[in-house]
Amino acid sequence: xDSLIGLFQAARDLMGLQPLLLITFGVIVGILAGAMPGVSPxxxxxxxxxxxxxMSPSLALVYLAAIYLAANYGGAITAIMxxxxxxxxxxxxxxxxxxxxxxxxxxxxLGMALIASFLGGxxxxxxLMLFAGPLANIALKFWPAEYFSLSVLGLSTIASMGGGNALxxxxxxxxxxxxxxxxxxxxxxxxxxTFGNVHLFDGFEFIPxxxxxxxxxxxxxxxxxxxxxAQRVSDTGKAKWPSIxxxxxxxxxxxxxxxxxxxxxxxxxxxxxxxxxISYDVEKRLSKTPEKFGKGAPEGVVAGEAANxxxxxxxxxxxxxxxIPGSATAAVLMGALxxxxxxxxxxxxxxxxxxxxxxxxxLLIGNVIMLILGLGGSRLWINVTRVRKELxxxxxxxxxxxxxxxxxxxxxxVMVCVGFGIVGYILKRNGYPLPPFVLGMVLGNMxxxxxxxxxxxxxxxxxFQRPISVAMLxxxxxxxxxxxxxxxxxRKAEQAGLDA
Amino acid sequence: xxRFSSWVAGQGQVVLPLIGASITLLSWVLARTGSMRKYAxxxxxxxxxVCIGLVAYALTYGFRGMRFAGASAEMVPRxxxxxxxxxxxxxxxxxWTGREDPDxxxxxxDKVLLLMALLAAKIVCIPWVGYYITAGLFVxxxxxxxxxxxxxxxxxxxxxxxxxxxxxFYRLLTVPLPTGQLFAGLGW
Numbered sequence: 001x002d003s004l005i006g007l008f009q010a011a012r013d014l015m016g017l018q019p020l021l022l023i024t025f026g027v028i029v030g031i032l033a034g035a036m037p038g039v040s041p042x043x044x045x046x047x048x049x050x051x052x053x054x055m056s057p058s059l060a061l062v063y064l065a066a067i068y069l070a071a072n073y074g075g076a077i078t079a080i081m082x083x084x085x086x087x088x089x090x091x092x093x094x095x096x097x098x099x100x101x102x103x104x105x106x107x108x109x110l111g112m113a114l115i116a117s118f119l120g121g122x123x124x125x126x127x128l129m130l131f132a133g134p135l136a137n138i139a140l141k142f143w144p145a146e147y148f149s150l151s152v153l154g155l156s157t158i159a160s161m162g163g164g165n166a167l168x169x170x171x172x173x174x175x176x177x178x179x180x181x182x183x184x185x186x187x188x189x190x191x192x193x194t195f196g197n198v199h200l201f202d203g204f205e206f207i208p209x210x211x212x213x214x215x216x217x218x219x220x221x222x223x224x225x226x227x228x229x230a231q232r233v234s235d236t237g238k239a240k241w242p243s244i245x246x247x248x249x250x251x252x253x254x255x256x257x258x259x260x261x262x263x264x265x266x267x268x269x270x271x272x273x274x275x276x277x278i279s280y281d282v283e284k285r286l287s288k289t290p291e292k293f294g295k296g297a298p299e300g301v302v303a304g305e306a307a308n309x310x311x312x313x314x315x316x317x318x319x320x321x322x323x324i325p326g327s328a329t330a331a332v333l334m335g336a337l338x339x340x341x342x343x344x345x346x347x348x349x350x351x352x353x354x355x356x357x358x359x360x361x362x363l364l365i366g367n368v369i370m371l372i373l374g375l376g377g378s379r380l381w382i383n384v385t386r387v388r389k390e391l392x393x394x395x396x397x398x399x400x401x402x403x404x405x406x407x408x409x410x411x412x413x414v415m416v417c418v419g420f421g422i423v424g425y426i427l428k429r430n431g432y433p434l435p436p437f438v439l440g441m442v443l444g445n446m447x448x449x450x451x452x453x454x455x456x457x458x459x460x461x462x463x464f465q466r467p468i469s470v471a472m473l474x475x476x477x478x479x480x481x482x483x484x485x486x487x488x489x490x491r492k493a494e495q496a497g498l499d500a
Numbered sequence: 501x502x503r504f505s506s507w508v509a510g511q512g513q514v515v516l517p518l519i520g521a522s523i524t525l526l527s528w529v530l531a532r533t534g535s536m537r538k539y540a541x542x543x544x545x546x547x548x549x550v551c552i553g554l555v556a557y558a559l560t561y562g563f564r565g566m567r568f569a570g571a572s573a574e575m576v577p578r579x580x581x582x583x584x585x586x587x588x589x590x591x592x593x594x595x596w597t598g599r600e601d602p603d604x605x606x607x608x609x610d611k612v613l614l615l616m617a618l619l620a621a622k623i624v625c626i627p628w629v630g631y632y633i634t635a636g637l638f639v640x641x642x643x644x645x646x647x648x649x650x651x652x653x654x655x656x657x658x659x660x661x662x663x664x665x666x667x668x669f670y671r672l673l674t675v676p677l678p679t680g681q682l683f684a685g686l687g688w
Contacts, residue, residue, distance in 0.1 A: 036668075047673065171549060171587045178556055178580040190565030190573035193556065195513050223615060223646065224607035391657060394642035397619065398635055402665055406675045411626060418619050425612070429604060430545045452571035 007129065010357035014062065014365055022059060023362060026066030027369045031377070033067065034074020035086045036403065041071030042329040049336045057340035058355050062362035064336055065316075068329050069366045072272060072308045073117040073374060077381050080109045080301070082396050084215040084403070088206060089272035089311070091438055092280045092304030094214060099296035110381060111242040112298050113305045114374040116254050120306035121367040123258035124265065124313025129360050132317045142267065144453035145463045149472035150267065151447035154274050156476040157281035158436040166484045169436040172427060176440020177447070179204060186449050187456075199412040206441065208404035208417035213437060215400050216421025217428050219393050224429075246298070253283050253299045254306045261307030265314020271327045272308035272315075273442050279307035285483065294435075313363065319344050320356060501561075509562030516558055520551035538602035539595050546592040553585035614645055630680030636662045 014020065026048075033044025045067050052060035075087030080097035093113060100109035142150075158169040182193045183203030194200040257279035264275035283303040284293045293300050315327040319334050334344050342352060349356055387395075404417035424434055454462035463469050508516070528544035530536075536543060560574035560581070594600050618641055625634045639658040648654050669675040 167587060167591060171584065171591065174580055174584040174587065175549065175552070178552070178577065178584060181577040181580065185563075185565070185573040187571065188565050188573050190563050192563055192573060192577060193559060220612050220615065224609060224612050226608040226611060388648065390646040390648035391643055391654070393646055394639045395657070395661065397615075397642060398639050398661055398665075401619075401622070402631075402635070402669055402675075402677075405631075405677070406669060406673065409676050411623065411678075414623055414626075418616075418623065422616060426545060430542055431601070431604075432545075448576040451576065455571040 006353055006357040007360055010354065010361040011365070013058075013354075014358060014361050019059060019062060019362075020365075020369075022055075022063045023066045023366050024369050024373070026063045027070040027366055027373055030067035030070025031074035031077070031370070031373065033086075034071035034090070035077045036074075036406075041068055041075075041087055042327075042332045044071050045329055045332045045336070049332070049339065052336060052340075057337070057342050057352075058358045060336060060340055061333070061342075061355060061359050064333055065359055065362050066366040066369075068333065069121055069309070069312055069363055070370050071329070072121075072312060073114065073305070073370055075308075076113040076117065076301075076305055077110070077377075078399075080106060080113060081381055082215065082392070082399070083218045084211055084396060084400060087272075087308075088210060088442070089276045089308035090304070091210060091214065091273065091435070092276035092308075093301055095280065095294050095304070095435060096297045096300030098218070099294070100298070100301065103296055105240070105296065106381070107240055107378065108242050108246070108298065109301050110378040112246075112250065112301045114371065114378060115242075115247055116250075116257070116302035116305035117309040117374075118367055118371045119254045120258040120261055120309030121312060121370070122364065123255070123306075124262045124310035125360060125363040125367070126313075127259075127262045127310075128313035128316055128320075128363075132321050138266075142468070143466060144450040144457065145466045145469040146472065147267070148447055148450035148454055148463055149469040149476070151274075151443045151450065153472050153476040153479070154278060154443050155439065155447070156480040157277055158439055158480075165431070165433075168432050172432050172434065173436035173440040176437035177444045178440075179209075179437075180441050180444025181448065186445060187452050199410070204416055204420075204441075205404075205407050205413050207407050208413040209420045209441065210438060211400045211404055212417040212420030212422075213424040213434050215396060216417065217424030217434065219396055220421065220425040221428055222389065223393065242298075250298060250302050254302050256282065256286075257303040257306035258310040261310030262314040264307070265311030265327070266317045272311040274446075275307040275311040275314075276304040277439055277442070279303040281479070285479075294433075316359075320348060320359075505561045505564075508559055509564060512562060513559065516555045520548075520555045523551050524548040536596065536598075539598065539600060541603035542595045542600055543592065546588050546595055549588035550585055550592060553581045553583075553588060556581040557585065611645065615642065618642060618645065626678055626680070628680055628682050630683055631677040632662050632666065633680070635665060 014023070029048060030041070030044060033047075034041060045064050048064060048067055052063060055063065071087060072089060075085055075090030076093045076097065077086065079085040079090040079094035080101050083094050083098040085091045085094050097109040097113060100106065155173060158166075158173045180203065182200055184190070184194075184201050185192055191201065260279045260282060261272070261275040264278060265272065280293075280300055280303045283299045284290045287293065287297070287299055289297070311327070315330040316333075319330045337344050342348065342355060400417055400421075401414050404413045405411065407413050424437075427437075428434060451463070458465055463473065524544055524547050527547035528540055531540035531543040557578055560577050563572075563574045565573050591600070618638065622634050622638045636658045639661050640654055643654040643657070644651070665677065670677050
């Protein structure tokens with residue numbers, strides 16, 4: 001009851017002109033930061049920290065949290081419109097969002113993404129308010145063996161990503177995992193595959209590689225087809241916004257993905273991207289038409305978006321309750337709190353409860369403002385599909401290159417972007433799916449670090465010594481094998497039908 | 501084994517990738533000239549993947565560092581490289597025995613190659629003439645290459661792009677976009 005009173009009190013405090021303007025401005029900054037490749041949510045929040053020095057701690061946190069919340073939605077805009085995810089987690093949104101856009105259904109994809117983000121953000125915040133303490137305690141019980149098994153569980157989703165060719169999926173995931181080992185070894189600091197190049201000591205930067213693999217490779221493919229007149233489908237007809245019935249049909253997908261996003265977000269280091277991948281996989285498995293995923297399934301868009309927005313609330317759970325940030329952006333937020341002399345952790349709830357409640361209220365209010373701004377803004381983004389591709393493609397290249405450069409302000413990242421664009425084009429041309437490569441890159445570090453830590457702690461059989469770890473590995477094995485076996489069964493049945 | 505490790509950590513870093521690239525090229529040439537012409541692309545890609553795995557595996561012998569409780573630096577790269585080699589070999593065998601789909605039809609690869617050359621030219625030019633001029637010229641040239649018919653509009657879009665990158669990335673986000681050694685040398 002005290003919590004509810006505290007929340008209402010905080011919401012009332014935030015209803016003034018100044019806090020509302022601040023949240024609105026934070027949402028706008030967040031959407032723009034998320035939409036711009038090369039500017040991550042954590043970078044967007046970090047860039048705005050100096051502007052909060054003169055603010056009260058509560059207002060500063062409210063403002064920065066609004067940016068964090070909106071940046072996750074912003075990433076979906078460029079992912080859907082030009083297949084260039086503004087944030088790593090938006091990569092999953094691009095899988096089905098961009099095909100929808102290419103079919104002239106961009107408004108549908110944007111509408112789905114917006115509502116899913118709104119719902120995901122709301123559910124994540126509610127879970128944060130209700131279960132912060134108990135959930136943080138569960139996450140704290142995870143050892144490296146469980147984290148390794150969690151990453152294997154994430155990797156098992158590749159079986160359903162290959163569109164019927166699991167072997168190709170595993171190969172591209174293996175390539176992604178191998179590329180992930182480039183750089184200094186995370187445990188012992190040994191230089192690996194760096195060829196004496198200092199730029200490689202930290203491995204390949206994720207965003208340039210992502211932009212190259214997904215955006216540039218796609219543009220190369222389209223240029224090779226070079227039939228732009230046929231592909232400019234959005235020139236004709238009016239943009240169709242999803243109806244309430246469409247949203248209602250996807251309600252369960254949104255709720256499931258939001259819950260998965262929140263839970264995965266709680267685990268430090270797991271983050272929005274892994275949450276989005278897992279939700280996407282779950283939705284694909286539960287779908288009656290899994291073959292539509294990757295070709296423009298609205299369920300795919302809502303799964304990724306709901307999960308990554310919900311992970312915001314999840315990532316704040318360990319930060320607020322234990323002082324452990326659940327994501328890079330949560331780490332920046334934590335730094336901002338400390339600048340204002342607030343120490344995140346259990347004492348924050350007792351010493352400064354008003355700050356915590358204002359944060360909760362700000363996330364809820366920010367979510368509503370994001371919905372309003374998103375509804376207006378989405379109509380603007382749709383115009384991107386009306387731009388002729390001969391004009392749009394040069395701009396995508398220019399955007400990809402400046403976005404890659406902006407990450408570390410060096411030309412090396414631009415070369416990485418173009419290099420991976422070419423590799424992606426070659427793989428894609430030969431039927432290799434690229435999402436498993438990205439997944440390998442996302443999970444590679446987490447898998448390696450935790451496997452090695454587990455072995456150091458308990459020997460080579462470490463991952464089989466803890467029950468939760470074994471259970472997760474078993475689920476991973478099943479979730480890898482079931483889609484392969486059912487695809488084989490389906491092929492056999494089709495073959496039998498043809499023979500008959 | 502010590503001699504091999506030393507070689508891998510030195511000359512091997514150049515020689516092994518070169519051998520891998522040569523084998524990949526050779527496989528493509530052999531497939532193109534033989535009866536496997538329809539599968540040449542797939543064979544080259546799968547051979548390339550096998551070579552990447554083998555080269556990576558061999559290079560792990562050159563990692564120099566301590567071991568700790570059985571978890572060495574080469575353990576995980578060897579695991580992924582081994583997986584890649586085995587699976588890519590399976591696909592390669594399928595391609596050689598004709599159990600794969602033939603290569604996709606070739607479209608406007610000439611345009612793609614020209615685009616890649618244009619991107620490479622942009623990367624080379626930026627450190628010399630700076631980001632702004634290169635970016636403007638790139639957008640214009642790229643639009644022309646893709647067949648955009650209105651040159652004046654294309655020039656305007658290029659100028660707008662340059663202005664956008666200056667205002668948003670340079671001024672707002674304070675990304676230090678390179679101005680180029682040529683202009684720096686002229687004292688601009």
